[in-house]
Amino acid sequence: MARGTIIELSSGVSPSCPYYLGDGIADQLPAYLHRHAFDEIYLVTSDRLHARFGKELARTLSDANIAVNVLTVREGESAKGWQQLTDLCERLVAAGVTKDSVVMALGGGMISNIVGLAAGLTYRGVRYVEVPTTMLNLTDGSLSNKQAVNGSLGKNQFGMYHAPLFIWADVAYTREEPVRQHRSAITEAIKNGLVNDAAWFERLENLLTPDLAAVRDDLLGFCHDVVRSKLSILALDPGERHAGIMLEYGHTVGHAVEFLGNGKLLHGEAVGIGMCAAAKVGIRLGVCEPEVLHRQEHILKQRLGSVVALPEDLTAEQIVEVILSDNKRRAGAAIRFVLVPRVGTVRCVDGDYETPVAEPLLKSVLTEA
Template identity: 40%
Template structure:
């Protein structure tokens, strides 16, 4: 099973993002007092501290004041949530930084969830062809998934994450104290990626999650710390084989082709994680239809996602097969004319007939599976009503 670590508040554990030039990943619970000590080891002229207003009031102010007491530090705010991830916000952010005297020696600090990290990471990658930045993720998704990937992007007019680049942070600071007050739907959005890691790479990890998860998300500080740590390790095991996520790491996109399409159609009304939870169930139904996994394996998806995690809201009844299929055509993972999918060969292993862990599937088969899934979801809506 996974490596364990003793729960000691204030203790900082150092992990690696496994890149050729890895970003240090500092992890712990209530480790804020150590942040400036780590910052002291870097050379810079000024810090621009980016966050959302509510996160600043909740947690960010304390960290900002610790930094500002020792270094020049400018406080900057970005729009809340997915509204942050568009070109106008990116352009305004970059131009404001230039106007405020950002230099090649400056650091941008992203304090918040994945959207803050994405927009500030992308700005850091573009300004002067790349300046330093630090990620301080405050969400389960940020701490256990998105910050490990070094992918920065904004959305386009027809889909998610169409425009971006790879730009690694100088370091990542992951304090699970910030997860204590995270809303349940947001917390589930991070945990779903851990469930995904079990399905694509390590079936035994699902046994661990089956033991520790509960749909009410009742966790002690120590339990939440261990859960985040284990999900981080589950992804790092995959990244060790492909830190760039361009070969084997593509398996991390399991359920995301369907999920991104659902999320896009919902226009901010559904979290990324909930959309992916639906996408994983559709992907499981497709793998079963193709003869790879069994109905029992499909049922395991529903059990882990709905019963253990509590992501059990049916797909909105107004989403149609045609809409979903059209949205997938614009998915940012496309590698050609065809829509291709990460498909399970069995629990813990992905099918790889074409050498890149993406599988071409007859779109008539895909359409039939999507139609059946939508019909089942509409039935669930009628029962709930």
């Protein structure tokens, strides 16, 4: 597809918003913003991303007679908490944000989450636009209305649903990401196939190599396909509360491992570890085919070049303690897992897409992992 072409999609969630995908489309952003009435844009990014992309983006907006205020925040999961959230809200108000303003998040999932939540809280809701700069946020994180910050006991414990005005997904921002970051993003694409589309999973098995040559040769086409793989799942449950729970495959252990790692593991790496742990749980329960685990480990380790084993410095007790404070925790004592009986399907009993797992069984699996 020609550089500069915009593919118009929907975020797939409810309420939905436009999702504009392209390669090298930053110069067209002002025209799409001008479709909406607003007083000023409040561009929130990090110092690093402001130097890399933000200055040029702010100049593009200013040249189109759009008033721009730039605010920067700290990057990293350790900064995704109450202190930075409240600080950002106060700074937005002090800078003059109004109910007629638009807050714009330029960054990866951490920045998008904290900016989206700040926009939702300020004056009980200010419009915001997402401009992802990572493949993971562009193909996965932005396709959700969930905004959150971490608590002292786990990831994303405090948040709300707040839909963007639109998502501006320019793959040009992701092109210079390290291969490791792309691998992290692709883990979520693999997950989409595992839970819903065996043909997509098989295609990735054949396409992927550790250097990601085929992905980088057609970055826009690949990202478009990944987005569609998630949209097909969201179409089953735009509210993200029923069938959409299948998107949490691997996240029960994954979020705990990511939180405990304190930045050592990328999100996708932690989710990949969590998917393998979930497959082992399913095998122990007798509801998942061993082939699921074998194919998962092969695609993640051999084809993608990522990790599948738990970090040696984490114990089963530590992981379970964090899981017990998970943001998807429901009534009852049992920990709940999304399980994949066969590639392309999830276990669902009486409309419930999660399976209760006894704590001793989980600890046993994690100890052996």
